[in-house]
Amino acid sequence: MGILEVKNVNKNFGGLKALSEVNLSVKENSVHAIIGPNGAGKSTLLNCLIGKLIPDTGSVMFDGQSVLGRKPHEINQMGISRVFQTPEIFxxxxxxxxxxxxxxxxxxxxxxxxxxxxxxxxxxxxxxxxxxxxxxxxxxxxxxxxxxxxxxxxxxxxxxxxxxxKPKLLLLDEPTAGMARADTNNTIDLLNQIKAKRDITMCIIEHDMHVVFSLADRITVLAQGTPLVEDTPDKIKGHPKVQEAYLGEAA
Amino acid sequence: MLGLNTKDTWLLVIVALMTLFAPFLLNPFPANSSLAQFNAGYPDLMQRFVIFGIFAIGFNILFGLTGYLSFGHAAFLGVGSYAAVWMFKLLGYNVVPAIILSVIVGAVFALLIGFISLRRSGIYFSILTLAFAQMSFALAYSVLTPITNGETGLQVYTSDPQYFQRSGAPDIPHFFGLEMRATETLRMGGWSFDINAGYYLCAAVLLVAFYMAIRLFRSPFGMMLRAVKSNQQRLNYTGLNARPYTLAAFVISGMYAGLAGGLMASMDPLAGAERMQWTASGEVVLMTILGGAGTLIGPVLGAGFIKYFENIFSKINDGVLHGWFGFLPDGIENVLVTVVHPFVGKGWHLTLGLLFMLVVIFLPGGLVEGGQRIGKYVFRRRGRKAGGAEAEAARKQPAE
Known part of the structure; x- marks a missing residue:
């Protein structure tokens, strides 16, 4: 039983199936990454996790409680903190x-x-x-x-x-999007330091494979709104389905 | 002292001294001199300085901290005045119950209007508050005549019950027997100074209101309000609910406005609907921005500045101008009077408007920023001189 449990989540925008039958389980004290090409449904999934969107069907349970229909500040009070794509500070x-x-x-x-x-x-x-x-x-x-x-x-x-x-879960939304290589590496170092220093559960939504492979314990690959595979970074690297999703059929 | 740090304590002390000695500071010219018309130390005007200062301090808690620009704050001032006059009519002329009720009524009104208006932010919030204030004005002016006495304005009649009015008590607003109108005129040489009871009551209330504002600014609550202004998205995702914070700020500023309205009625037991009109709401916005939104002392300065203009500049008529330029040849005198004429007397709004534009463009932080810049300039010059002297001393030392 993970701290965050996503079960059979579906979300349609008009005729577009943004998410179909998404299942996800984030274990405590692990770094779980969700990757996928553009339009795979990463952002939609994240928005379902933080209460910005409500899935058409399915459930999102955090620490034994449903997060659906809750406001952002309530979800934070449950123990989820969020890092934005561009830093949001005062x-x-x-x-x-x-x-x-x-x-x-x-x-x-x-x-x-x-x-x-x-x-x-x-x-x-x-x-x-x-x-x-x-x-x-x-x-x-x-x-x-x-x-x-x-x-x-x-x-x-x-x-x-x-x-x-001291969140129970730290959500990171493309923390290195639009960054130069050097900045990206700094961010990876920072996250690795955080991971080494304390017990923390992180869920990273990321486009950049390099970031994900140097951080994650487990990776879920999302393509066209469905999870293709979920496994450790090493296994994901060589997985034919992943290569297909990222590089197209020819590869 | 009083839970404030040194800097804030000094600020409070300075404001206390200024209000205490205002009758003297505002009357710098001898009573019979030609400059006497620039004296602002008469009771009516001093009361207005302080009352609008309180109004602006309250407005600044909402606008300066959270950034929510209300265009309807005069509504709370108006209901505060009505509440106070009703207390005079029902209970008697003691100002204490009147002031207390005006604060409570201001809070209740602000809760009602804020609850609805704060569902939107930005320009939509401003328009909603403006709409509410105009509705209140229209209601007070016509429909609610039994409560507000319509266009005549609410006042106390001899036929009013005044259940707690004792037989010996004064027949005008008083503070436990001390008439608000009571004025002692001190004459020193050519100067004359008016020491007025009503003014000192208002000044005492201002000091309390100012002290509370300082505490609020330095509190975690005040910090959260600034966070609302800075980034509401981050605030929500940090686990804080912006709505109750903004509503609390709105109600507090409504209470300040109600208090100002109550004091206004206590100085002169009249309440008219025009106090709620949108021009009155706009005035407090001008005061706050002119003085420096988000600063502690700014709104008080802005209020004083505008009220001074309204009452002093507007009195300079053509006759006065001819007096000033009389020493010049007739032709030049007439030209000068014609040029200056639109900016003074009834045209004081034009001068104020120009000054307001200059401040907004060149001093976005208002008069406070102007003061800081001058302070920095003086300090830097003095610093340079002192630095020079030290450097000289340092150069001498090795020789000794």
């Missing part, structure tokens, strides 16, 4: 505030009217945020505006924000 706030907000959200829930306390007096949260920033080597940038960071630092900050919540 650009007008300082790096330190960016990290404090998710810690507050984790401690206080989706809303709390703490309008008369001072942020500076929340010792626990300040200390925790300092530890999180130290973890990603960004402590010296704590007072900078997040919008002024380089793209790599923004990605690092977003990752730190997600990790500060």
């Amino acid at each position: 650009g007008d706030l300082t790096v330190f505030e960016n990290v404090m907000i998710p810690i507050f959200a984790k401690r206080d829930g989706s809303f709390r009217m703490h309008a008369f306390e001072s942020v500076a007096h929340e010792r626990d949260i300040v200390e925790e945020a300092e530890a999180v920033l130290a973890d990603v080597n960004m402590l010296e940038k704590r007072d900078l505006h997040a919008a002024s960071l380089s793209r790599g630092d923004k990605r690092r900050l977003e990752m730190a924000m997600c990790l500060s919540q």
Whole structure:
């Protein structure tokens, strides 16, 4: 039984079958990648996992509870944090505030009217945020505006924000899309460090095979809305069906 | 002090001193001098400075922090005024119950309007709030005449019950016997200063309101509101629900507006529908942006600035202009008066509009940004001089 269980999910857009009979099981403390060529249904699947889309049929269970029909903040409170394709951070706030907000959200829930306390007096949260920033080597940038960071630092900050919540599942949506090779390698290193340092469950949606093979424990290959195979990276590499899906029939 | 850091404590102290000494600071010219018309230290105007300051502080909590631009905040000011006058009519002329009820009524109205308007953001939110405010105005003006007394405006009549009005108590708004209108005029040489009870009550309320705003700005709640403005998508995926945060901010700013309305009625026990009109809503937007949206002191400065213009600049008529330019030859005098005429007197809106444009274009952070730039410039120059002196000292040292 995995922490995330997708069962018989179907999603149609008009006449287009975006997902048909998708089954997926993400095991705890593993890195599970979902790959596939353009139009395979990766984004649709992700949107079903985070409550943005509701499948026509099928179920998505996280930690024993259904995520269907829940709002993004409720799904986060269940223990799923999400990293976006382009880093989504609070650009007008300082790096330190960016990290404090998710810690507050984790401690206080989706809303709390703490309008008369001072942020500076929340010792626990300040200390925790300092530890999180130290973890990603960004402590010296704590007072900078997040919008002024380089793209790599923004990605690092977003990752730190997600990790500060100690999520049960970290969802990554094409974390290296549009990146130069060097940046891609940095991101892979960062993710590998995170994986090595703590027990974490990650689910990566990715187009780039290179990223996936250097990170994942298990890989699901999606093509035309259906999972073709699910296996370890080594087995996937040589699998004829995968080559077919990526390179066409001739290969 | 009071749970504030050093910088904020200083800000509060400065504002406290300024409000305390406002009757003196605003009357810098002797009463009989030709510049006396620039004195703003008379009770009516000082009360307005402070009341609109409170209104703008509240508006800034919504607009400055969350970025939701409400075009209907005058509605809360209006209902606050009506609530206060009703308290005078029913209970008696003590201002305390009137002010308390005006805050409560402001909150209830804001909850209602905010709950519906906050389903949309951006321009749609602004239009919804504007629509609500105009509806309130229209209702107050005609349909709800039994409650609002229509175009005449709500006022206290001798036939009103005033159940708790004691026989000896003043027949105008008072604070436990202290009449709001009570004014002590101090004369020092050519100068005269008005010490007014109503003004000091408003000033005390302003200080409390300002202190609460500082606490809110520095609180986790305030940080979340800024996060709403910065990136709502990230906020949602961080596990926070933006809706209750924005609604709470809306209600708090509605309470500030209701408070301002209640104080307005306490200074002059009248409430008219025109207080809810969209021009009044627009005015508080101007005040906040002119002073500096999202800053603590900005809205207060903006409110003072606009009210000063409205009351002082508008009094400069052709007669005054001829007086100023009288020393020039007739031809030039007439030309100058003709050129300046559209910008003063009834044309003060034109000057204000131009200034507003200049501020928005060159100082997007408002008057506060202007102040900071000047401060930085002065500081840098002084810093350079000090640096030079230190460098000289350093050069001398090895020789010794």
